[in-house]
Amino acid sequence: MGVLSTPAAGAGFGDPDELVHGRPRKAWHRDRLAAQRYLLRLIEESGVDCDLQAGAVLLAPTKSNYQKLANTVEARNALYGTSDYAIAADALEAEAGGNASDLFAGALVLGDTHHVQPAKMITGLATLARKHGATICERTDVVGLQKCREGTRVRTNGGDVVAQNVLLTTGGYTREFARFLWNRTLGVPSIVAASEELPREGVAEMFPTGRVLLVNQVRGFSCRPSPDGSRLILAGPLAQTPRSPDVDVQALKGYFKRLFPEVASMEFTHCWTGMIAATRDAQGHSGAHNGTWYSVGASGLVSCADAGRRMAQNILHEDATAAVADKKFSRWPLRNSEHLLWRGISLSTRLSDLIGRSRLR
Ligand SMILES: Cc1cc2nc3c(=O)[nH]c(=O)nc-3n(C[C@H](O)[C@H](O)[C@H](O)COP(=O)(O)OP(=O)(O)OC[C@H]3O[C@@H](n4cnc5c(N)ncnc54)[C@H](O)[C@@H]3O)c2cc1C
Structure with missing residues (x-):
């Protein structure tokens, strides 16, 4: 929008x-x-x-x-x-x-x-990122991550790449290979x-x-x-x-x-x-898990841009206090039974619509 x-x-x-x-x-x-x-x-x-x-x-x-x-x-x-x-x-x-x-x-x-x-x-921001040296590989899926001596081997359907730091920002499209994030996010x-x-x-x-x-x-x-x-x-x-x-x-x-x-x-x-x-608490969460950085759930274009800026700073400054898993980042229950989880979400959405008028923002 x-x-x-x-x-x-x-x-x-x-x-x-x-x-x-x-x-x-x-x-x-x-x-x-x-x-x-x-x-x-x-x-x-x-x-x-x-x-x-x-x-x-x-x-x-x-x-x-x-x-x-x-x-x-x-x-x-x-x-x-x-x-x-x-x-x-x-x-x-x-x-x-x-x-x-x-x-x-x-x-x-x-x-x-x-x-x-x-x-x-997005086109403008991508052009700006390229100008600053970023390489953007469109239509390339990460399919797995493997720890290696140099850092992390990122496996993609376009080939592998080895990175010192990996930041996952896969949002509502997170897949099961990133199990920690997948358990805690839902598209x-x-x-x-x-x-x-x-x-x-x-x-x-x-x-x-x-x-x-x-x-x-x-x-x-x-x-x-x-x-x-x-x-x-x-x-x-x-x-x-x-x-x-x-x-x-x-x-x-x-x-x-x-x-x-x-x-x-x-x-x-x-x-x-x-x-x-x-995410379960409707908040953005960022940190690191098993040596992989992550940032997901920041709500909206403004917050997610800012979350990206903060994560880049943490990585560049090797901020060890930020390189830990966020303890408030809870798992979704029933994540393996998506059908049941969706039914629960659908019911609670209908309920919040019913009582919503008394819970305005
Ligand atoms: C239809 C719609 C309208 C919206 N309107 C607004 C609005 O008006 N205002 C507003 O503030 N927000 C709006 N939002 C919300 C906003 O778009 C999101 O909050 C924001 O995009 C989240 O940013 P993100 O970077 O965290 O995740 P995303 O923008 O979802 O980015 C995740 C990226 O990761 C990629 N990815 C996932 N898995 C892999 C993989 N395995 N390999 C490679 N790449 C992968 C995806 O392709 C995607 O590009 C809207 C969202 C939608 C869907």
Whole structure:
């Protein structure tokens, strides 16, 4: 989808001093903003035009959620140097068309959140990495790792390579040869679909300012216009095993037609999915196991770029304190019976949707 996630992603918008996963929320926010600045710097350095646009609108589904966002916005702006502001339901039409004013209690306009065309951004970052000496072997699968005198022999379907340091960042695609990681990660599908070309005036009515719309629910759904303003792009983590594009599109349409009723009769010409690495505590984990570095589960484009930067520093500085397995990185139960594990996840997802309105971010 290309949203360079909100500063709150994963930490919520509540009291900045409240502890979240053992740290004050403001520490997470500061990290997130620093990580975002890092990625924006990389994009700038790459010189790529990736249709970078600023601004996101976080839609609040309940009055209490809106009040919480609105009551804390000034304090957050003062703490983090942001310029966010709240708008009530009756002013929502300036930011979101369709039924937004009826469905949502208000919104937070996040001026410092950006969105990009992700494929162009990745192309730019890959070019930058090559410029700095990296070799990228596309469509080459690592199939095994073997310790050897010089370090690790990395076996691939394109031949072997011996490396002093190996960093596994295989995310939601981790395979069984990396048993430690495989036991602790699970690929959860996320789905994006793009509509047929639409009259630009219609798209502009849905998104009067062109900002991406994010729904502040336990499972975050988002939508935005394509960079040229001719299509509608919908995204959602449907937390189900991947199915056919038609079924995926119907699921997204089912969710978004309440906001934009015209979605029901729209054709969707593109739909794509990918796997996001789910960890048991929904946190990113990094460290080393049996001499192989790993970093997985950092949620979103901003966090994973920053996780990469931190791991590179640890490796370059031979940081022995970082070269240990993360003790909080728990195994998934039933990892060998994926079918049962998925049923459990599907049930808990449905449950969290039911009680989700009281557990907004
Ligand atoms: C459809 C979709 C939309 C998304 N939209 C957004 C968004 O709008 N904003 C946002 O912040 N995040 C978004 N995300 C999430 C974001 O893409 C991920 O959080 C991020 O890509 C994770 O980065 P990563 O490097 O940890 O893993 P990945 O990006 O999954 O990278 C893992 C890589 O490892 C490779 N790999 C795996 N196994 C092997 C092997 N054996 N040999 C060689 N290579 C291997 C894979 O091919 C892949 O390239 C979206 C994800 C999806 C799927």
